Amino acid sequence: MxxxxxxxxxxxxxxxxxxxxxxxxxxxxxxxxxxxxxxxxxxxxxxxxxxxxxxxxxxxxxxxxxxxxxxxxxxxxxxxxxxxxxxxxxxxxxxxxxxxxxxxxxxxxxxxxxxxxxxxxxxxxxxxxxxxxxxxxxxxxxxxxxxxxxxxxxxxxxxxxxxxxxxxxxxxxxxxxxxxxxxxxxxxxxxxxxxxxxxxxxxxxxxxxxxxxxxxxxxxxxxxxxxxxxxxARFGPPRLTRGTDLVGTSLVETGVVDPGRYLEAVRALTAEHGATRYFAHRRESAEKLRTLGRETGLEIVRPDLPLELIARRGPVGRTILSFPSTVVHTLPYALAGTGVTVAVCDVDPSWLTGSASPRARSFLAGVSDTARDVRRLPARTASTAG
Structure with a gap:
């Protein structure tokens, strides 16, 4: 034994x-x-x-x-x-x-x-x-x-x-x-x-x-x-590409954000910031990812490790865009000293579903408000997707 x-x-x-x-x-x-x-x-x-x-x-x-x-x-x-x-x-x-x-x-x-x-x-x-x-x-x-x-x-x-x-x-x-x-x-x-x-x-x-x-x-x-x-200590520093990467979220899968609004937001961010790759969250559905790839032209990447390790190993874009999520707090640590900019796009209240919990709006806002060493995207970015 x-x-x-x-x-x-x-x-x-x-x-x-x-x-x-x-x-x-x-x-x-x-x-x-x-x-x-x-x-x-x-x-x-x-x-x-x-x-x-x-x-x-x-x-x-x-x-x-x-x-x-x-x-x-x-x-x-x-x-x-x-x-x-x-x-x-x-x-x-x-x-x-x-x-x-x-x-x-x-x-x-x-x-x-x-x-x-x-x-x-x-x-x-x-x-x-x-x-x-x-x-x-x-x-x-x-x-x-x-x-x-x-x-x-x-x-x-x-x-x-x-x-x-x-x-x-x-x-x-x-x-x-x-x-x-x-x-x-x-x-x-x-x-x-x-x-x-x-x-x-x-x-x-x-x-x-x-x-x-x-x-x-x-x-x-x-x-x-x-x-x-x-x-x-174990990985990187990464090679940086000239492109912009977008980090996916499972807010649709958890019933917080409307699927159509999420697609519109991803499309708007892709067009405005020239994003080329979309790092999928492990819980995102295959059907949703196929739709995103078809409608936005983004290369859909299914990481085989947590994003902090994927980004640290590289290659990774000089800018990483994300909705309010864990990575807006963790990536600035993992990528410290590499020159990568992490930017967060707020979730507009109009994107929330009718079944979203009463805490959803304030919690997501708090995730963005407390993030350090990140760039906050202008409010108009969120409104263009609403």
Missing amino acids: TPSAPTLAFVESPVQLLNVLEWAYARATPAGPPPLDGIPPQRARSGPAPGEGPGPAAPVRIVVLPPTDPMSRGQLRRMAALARDEGHDVRWQEARGSRLAPLRALAALARDVRAARTIVVGDPFSRYVQLLLTLVRAEELVVVDDGTATMEFVAQTARGERLVRWHRAGGGGLPGRVRELAYAPVSATARRRFTPGSAADGGARRVEVFTSMPVVPHGATTLRANDFAWTR
Whole structure:
């Protein structure tokens, strides 16, 4: 039987796995206390100076709980290979796809979860991760970035609210309410785990948030800045093309933005800025991407790794356009010192669907407003697509 690991990480997406690697790398680097205002440094260096880099990161046992969609699974397998190259122990654990899969996975992981001294999670909103947290006895709990969702997680835990993804509008009728009621004890236990306290009282003795998002930790929660030092040390700098790249988003797939309005916005950005390539989000549908390519003339690129690594390896455009999303916060770190400009186009309120959550408008505006080292596109760019 494989001995239990002192540090155990659970990831469900390629970006979460990337950020576990970044966390392990940062943990191996002697660092001072986090910034007093809770906000990561504005600029990152282009890479460690000679002889300045950290020693080998302590190995982490990383449990991959893969989703069912092929694009995510493919990227996760590529990221798992990179993690193994770094000396980490990666375990692929199916927890979806059948009614019994979650229970089998829980039974297979229970021993390791109880024995780990440090637990690292990539998605605190995940119901499966929350279920695993009911078994946790660790002295330390770490939340690594899951993109802009980290902003909402920190805000909700600070207010003592239940953990709900920002784009969820509720609903589901009576069956949905019954499921929520039955799940409430698990969700409440997870919230307690994310509150610093003693291991004896069922909480985590220390709670750390490892993030590149502009968040302020609450209470005794520790903040560690993620400036993508591992990515910059391992890849690039990239060769720059003369073109402009556009980053796709899954806002249509999550029901937040109307498909027709999104197509109009992409068409307007392509024409105004001379974009030539469209880096698809792993959740974007094939039908939507075919329509975008046909209507705009953009070359549709399906990345096989998170965009931070794709951009750092290059080639990449001198300008990268994006709607409000994680990359407007992470790419300035990953591409620091390369000369690449990251620009963000706001989502016009008229693009939102009738089923979008009440939080959608303010949340997306906040993602853009708090982004640093990016160029804000003029409001007329958004209005031309509306």
